[in-house]
Amino acid sequence: MNYNKLTCEDAQVLIMGLIDGELTSEQQESLKKHIDSCSSCREQYELFSKLKEETLNMKLKPLPEMYWDEYWTHVYNKIERRAGWIFISIGLILIVSFGFYEFVKDFLMNSTQPLILRAGVSVLGIGIIITGISVLREKLMVRKKDKYRSILR
Ligand SMILES: [Zn+2]
DSSP states (O other): OOTTOOOHHHHHHHHHHHHTTOOOHHHHHHHHHHHHHOHHHHHHHHHHHHHHHHHHHTOOOOOOHHHHHHHHHHHHHHHHHHHHHHHHHHHHHHHHHHHHHHHIIIIITOTTSOHHHHHHHHHHHHHHHHHHHHHHHHHHHHHHHHHHHGGGO
């Protein structure tokens, strides 16, 4: 990996990642190097840092419209993805829970089965549901971080 060979386009993506706090220290380091030697990316970085700061402080000063558009488009995309993920999680939980509920009716409520077996299957089922959702979420998160990582290859 050569961290010194960032293009300006790569730097733009990393600037967004840095502002969102999603970069590794290596990525931050390479971005810093690029910014030190590239004045247009440095300006871009300073502008977006300022926008971020002012958004957090809620001190909205008049700034060129196009920068706000770009900044908010980026922020909204992130919010949308996060919201999308919450809906996916809820949907999955509902569907799997329904399947589980049907199973409970047929098997677990059957009093001819030993109580310990029924309790064991219940706990096992809950564990599988939680693990499945957690693994899926981790996969999606890792893919998101790969977006930045691939730049440095
Ligand atoms: Zn540059």
